[in-house]
Amino acid sequence: MPDIAGPVRFRARGFAPRSIPGAAAATLLGVVALWQAGASAGVIPTLFLPPPVSIVRALYQLAISGELWLHLGASLQRLAIGWTLGTVCGIALGFAVGLSSWLRSPGMAVVSALFPIPKIALVPLFIIWFGIGEGSKVATLAFGVFFPTVINTAAGVDAVSRNLVRMGQAFGLSNAAILRKVVLPGALPAILSGFRVTTSIAIILLVAAEMIGAERGIGAFVLQAGNLYDTDNLLAGIVVLSLLGQLVAWVLGRLERALLGWR
Amino acid sequence: MSGSSVRLTISGVGHRYDDLPVLEEIDLVADAGRVLVLIGPSGCGKSTLLGIIGGLIVPTAGTVRMDGQVAEDCLNPLTPVFQDFALLPWRSVAGNVSLVLEGRLPRREREARVAEVLALTGLGDFAGAWPKQLSGGMRQRVGIARALAVRPACLLMDEPLSALDAQTRALLLDEFAELIERAGTTTVYVTHNLNEAVRLGHRIAVLSRRPGRVRAVLEIDRPINGRSAADPSLVAIEQQLWDMIRDDAVLAERERVIA
Numbered sequence: 001m002p003d004i005a006g007p008v009r010f011r012a013r014g015f016a017p018r019s020i021p022g023a024a025a026a027t028l029l030g031v032v033a034l035w036q037a038g039a040s041a042g043v044i045p046t047l048f049l050p051p052p053v054s055i056v057r058a059l060y061q062l063a064i065s066g067e068l069w070l071h072l073g074a075s076l077q078r079l080a081i082g083w084t085l086g087t088v089c090g091i092a093l094g095f096a097v098g099l100s101s102w103l104r105s106p107g108m109a110v111v112s113a114l115f116p117i118p119k120i121a122l123v124p125l126f127i128i129w130f131g132i133g134e135g136s137k138v139a140t141l142a143f144g145v146f147f148p149t150v151i152n153t154a155a156g157v158d159a160v161s162r163n164l165v166r167m168g169q170a171f172g173l174s175n176a177a178i179l180r181k182v183v184l185p186g187a188l189p190a191i192l193s194g195f196r197v198t199t200s201i202a203i204i205l206l207v208a209a210e211m212i213g214a215e216r217g218i219g220a221f222v223l224q225a226g227n228l229y230d231t232d233n234l235l236a237g238i239v240v241l242s243l244l245g246q247l248v249a250w251v252l253g254r255l256e257r258a259l260l261g262w263r
Numbered sequence: 264m265s266g267s268s269v270r271l272t273i274s275g276v277g278h279r280y281d282d283l284p285v286l287e288e289i290d291l292v293a294d295a296g297r298v299l300v301l302i303g304p305s306g307c308g309k310s311t312l313l314g315i316i317g318g319l320i321v322p323t324a325g326t327v328r329m330d331g332q333v334a335e336d337c338l339n340p341l342t343p344v345f346q347d348f349a350l351l352p353w354r355s356v357a358g359n360v361s362l363v364l365e366g367r368l369p370r371r372e373r374e375a376r377v378a379e380v381l382a383l384t385g386l387g388d389f390a391g392a393w394p395k396q397l398s399g400g401m402r403q404r405v406g407i408a409r410a411l412a413v414r415p416a417c418l419l420m421d422e423p424l425s426a427l428d429a430q431t432r433a434l435l436l437d438e439f440a441e442l443i444e445r446a447g448t449t450t451v452y453v454t455h456n457l458n459e460a461v462r463l464g465h466r467i468a469v470l471s472r473r474p475g476r477v478r479a480v481l482e483i484d485r486p487i488n489g490r491s492a493a494d495p496s497l498v499a500i501e502q503q504l505w506d507m508i509r510d511d512a513v514l515a516e517r518e519r520v521i522a
Contacts, residue, residue: 167349170317171363171413172339181362185353262353262393 050232055239058232067221072240074216075206078134082141083202090146090198091191094153099183111150119144119201120208127213137209137217144205145198152197156190157183189263192256199248203241218244266334267416268295269449271316276325277474278311284474285311286322291468291477293417295331298443298450298487300460303470303478304508304515309453310421312475316451317341317419333416338367342415346422348402350394357381357390360409380408383442400431407442417449424459436462444488457504461497462490469504472511472518479507 032052038044039051046054062068097107119140126136126143160183168178210219222237271293278286286308293299301309314320316327318341333340343349350359357377364373381387384404394402403423410418423439424432440463443450452463460467461483469479481500490497 161349163345163347163349164351166319167343167345170319170339170341170343170419171409173363174366177366181365182351185351188353260353262395 047229048231050235054232055235058236059239062233062236068240071216071218071221071237072244074214075210075218075244078137078141078210078217079202079206081134082138082206083145083199085138086142086145086202087149087195087198089142090149091153093146094150094191095157095179095183095187097150098154098157098187099179107150108154111147115147115151119205123209123212132213137206137214140209141202141205144201148198148201149191149194152190152194153187156187156194159190160186189260192252192259195252195255196249199252200245203245203248207241266414267332267337267340267448269329269331269333269340269416270295271299271417271449271451272328272330273312273316274326274328276312276315276322276327278308278315278320279323286315287474287476289325289470289475289477291480292466293449293451294466295449296447297465298452298463300452300454300464300467301470302454302457302460302467302504302508303475304472304512305455306473306515306518307470307511308473308475309455309470312470313343313419313421313451313453317343329417331416334414337414337416339363339413340416342410342413342418344403344406344410344418344420344423346425348394348399348406348426350402350405352394354394355390356386356392356394356397356405356408359394359405360412363409363413376412380412383411384408384438398431399427400435403427403435404438407439411442411446415448417451418443420450420452422453422455424456425454432456432459439463440487440490444486457501458492460504461501462492463487467500467504469507472515 035044035049036052039046039049044051050058059068093103093107093111096103097111098104122143123136123140126139130136130139164182164186165178168182173181206217207219207222210217211223214220218237218240222234222241225231225234225237273289273291273293276286276289277284289312291299301312303309311320315322318327329340351362354362360377360380361373364376367373368376377390378387381390384407386401386404386408389397389401394405397405403426406423420439424435427435436459443463450463452459454460464481464483465487467481467483468477469481470476471478481504483497483500492498
């Protein structure tokens with residue numbers, strides 16, 4: 001039998017990643033700085049990929065001319081109406097599917113059948129149904145947001161401990177009180193987590209719908225800039241979309257912190 | 264504190280889950296202001312019987328009757344205390360207790376009732392704490408406070424101490440005894456712990472392994488507050504109970520392994 005002598009070696013290193021403060025911002029700034037340096041040195045052709053300084057300049061011009069707000073306003077309005085409509089309807093059906101034996105199977109069958117359809121393929125149909133105006137764009141967004149919201153909400157309702165529901169029943173709470181005070185708060189983490197997915201889907205569909213048939217909106221602006229080989233404005237529009245996504249994620253983060261502080 | 268005087272009569276109760284018989288021909292009485300303890304091996308249907316008594320499970324045979332007077336301030340005659348506490352993690356301690364009073368009492372009366380039961384259960388300083396911040400023992404105190412807040416006529420306790428460590432269990436057992444005695448509430452207490460059974464029970468019903476039937480009923484006719492685990496007469500009853508359920512417990516354990 002071999003002898004053992006010496007201190008016990010620490011063996012639990014790694015597999016515990018942590019965030020490094022400032023690393024995210026430093027990485028982004030580093031990429032932008034490299035990009036600018038590459039463009040200034042002539043390594044990156046500015047016709048195809050304008051430098052960050054040109055994009056900032058284009059953004060500034062768009063802002064002071066008012067064009068940016070015109071397009072951004074139109075996009076935000078469509079986003080707000082379409083996302084809200086899809087979300088409200090999706091949460092309602094998600095709860096119905098999650099709580100009702102009668103609606104569970106039929107509801108999930110319809111959702112499963114329609115969810116995989118690429119929603120952008122439905123835009124021409126929505127234009128026929130709702131016209132080339134706002135109706136078709138709002139419908140595209142609402143339809144795209146609706147299905148993931150149903151799935152997330154139903155999963156959230158399913159995840160609520162049945163024991164908590166039994167507790168409510170055993171204490172004589174009404175069904176409405178159980179729904180409002182037990183099921184809804186219990187499903188909220190899944191619903192809010194679904195919002196992160198559906199807002200991203202909504203922004204993608206917004207741009208696609210605006211590219212197909214709109215005069216105003218960030219999607220339409222990006223398309224027009226592309227047609228004119230105006231890459232400064234094209235990338236300025238993309239930066240606006242990226243900032244919009246960041247803003248929405250930040251708002252959702254604040255919302256989660258406010259509503260789910262108990263976790 | 265209770266003011267209610269309710270007797271529960273369980274007559275010919277049986278239950279099946281599909282083809283699996285769980286309970287058969289259960290006849291028991293929980294007298295007003297007394298503690299009926301249900302013990303038996305794992306899977307004998309103790310918790311199912313408690314669910315039937317509480318109106319949460321429909322029995323496939325028999326009935327449960329509740330007779331007596333219910334105090335005017337009683338908001339929920341049959342009130343449960345859960346093994347896993349069943350606290351809403353998104354509500355504070357006070358919020359969890361207040362939940363069962365909302366819509367039933369005006370705000371001021373509700374707040375006073377919450378403060379009263381939190382003080383009674385030693386939680387006065389923890390009203391604003393989240394359940395996740397509390398130990399298991401403290402969480403179960405919240406469960407007890409919530410149950411007491413509705414001024415129950417009958418407490419239905421489903422292994423309320425089984426999720427706790429031994430020290431906390433011993434401490435809470437003493438508190439349960441004092442609270443139940445003081446409140447004078449009819450109590451049905453499910454446990455697999457024989458020590459808890461002899462400490463708290465006025466009447467102990469021993470169920471056989473599945474399908475659960477009443478094998479024996481033992482009476483301990485003395486106040487529960489102040490009973491000691493070291494009391495020779497209680498130790499003798501505990502031994503008697505163990506002798507009754509030991510073989511069933513071994514067989515039930517084997518059945519669980521095979522299943």
